[in-house]
Amino acid sequence: MRQVLKDIFSFEDRPRFERIGFVVFILIILVFPWMVHSAYGRVVMIKFLLFALFGLGWNLIGGYGGQVDLGQAKNVGFGAYATALMMFWWNTPFWVTVPIGMIVAAAESFGVAYPMFRLKGHYFAIATLCVALVWKELFVFWDWTGGARGVELTIRPTPDFTYMQFGSPIYYHYFIFLLFITQLLFMNWFRKSKLGYELQAVRDNEDAAASLGINVYRTKVITYTITGGLGAVGGSFMTVYYLYIDPDFVMPLDLSILIAMTVMVGGAGSLWGPIIGAAILIPLDMYLGAWLGAGKRLGIDFMVYAVIMMVIAAREPRGIWGIIERLRKKG
């Protein structure tokens, strides 16, 4: 037990500059709402933390597991709808809906993982994409989920810690930060765990992993299940933050791809990669959108965005973290 706690909170094995960088990063996030007063800046910050959260979860299967999953949006949707519908129907407190959303997403992931991991590489990626699209269509089609109209929650004017609804974005800032840091600490434990090492062995060489007594198939299924559960947390946050959700908003293909992209650009399979990726892509996306997307020049922001991503992918397949590591080795 003590060992587990130590594994969660200890970054001892990381080099010094990483630990210093991490502390600086945490301090910046903590004082951010008091330094930046622009409403748009705060929105960008919350979205960055949300996507860093998504990235951390996806990094499990996509980075440490090396399985390109293009369907994480379905898990976001499960979380978002679990929270929205339970609040809408039964007034369930937020903190009750989160674990339920996670369980639903994990259970579904476990179910579909079974046949999906018969496939490898691109075929697996296509399968995940299809499964996510099917779920989205189902949520549009069903009446009990509110169909294409989605679910709208009544706004609670006073800060409410049972339903996690606040008038001021400052609350949401610390709220998403809390979720983010929890997931980061989980990942810090995971990367040192037996499953974490076994998963990396599977990613690097399946035959070798099997020769060391690792059940390759089971390892992938377990990881995919956990990834599903983690994805739902951010979905629950989206519900109480935006107070309105529909399938096009919480489970579109774009969302799945953006989650995968942030991790790949930042550096898949590293602890900091998803954070770096989100720190670059989310502000870039939002400011480019605000700057170039306005007026009649629709689509230019996407093109610029795509070019930047392609350059990073071509220069260093291990993402920005890969570039940092290489520079450090040289220096």
Add this chain to the structure above:
Amino acid sequence: MLLEVKNLVKEFGGVVANADISLGLERGKIFGLIGPNGAGKTTLFNCIAGYYKPTRGNIFFEGKDITGWPAHRVTKVGIARTFQSMKIMPNLTVEENVMVGAFCRISNRLVARRDAQEILKLLNLAEEANVLPTELPIATQKRIELARALATRPKLLMLDEIAAGLNPLEIKEIVQTLLRIKEERGLTLFLTEHVMEFIMTISEVVTVMAAGRKIAEGSPEEVAREEKVVEAYLGERYAKGKSD
């Protein structure tokens, strides 16, 4: 008998890679498997280690029928292997590579790490512990694979061409290492090899395969004298050199 293969047949489509192979490995001995390219040596290894499902026949390990078991279960039962074409985890350090092997029997990370460090020391790899294996020469990478297989605490260790591509000095080293770990850990070794100097000196019993069949079995000296073996594999010169 530690391992017993009975009438094993492996077919790929119409091609018979292993035709009716039977052999038995006694505990604590060193067995060699030789034969020309395409004789079916690696196929036999893959059948035993759970990478191929045999078409017919049975494999027993310590009396237990393990025919058709998946590779990870075969490892758990006590059979470890190395690969002909190297299969090292490139993004894990040398120590982590070995640690993953240790996780086969040990759940605690710190205990697994200590175990890995011990094995690295045993194989003179302690200095390379925190290096990525891809930065090291082939001979060292082979030792890492060996260390990783050892970390799973096998009873039977199967080595698929561990000496291939090594120079005579490195071969000498690996022979000494193998003999040492065999004694220390009470292992049974099963090797395939093309380097005759290596396999004929280290093995106690040699099995010869050609075209998917077992054509001879016996001590290295006996086998080297057999006409069929000379004809199929060793060549006139090797046999003469031995008898002179």
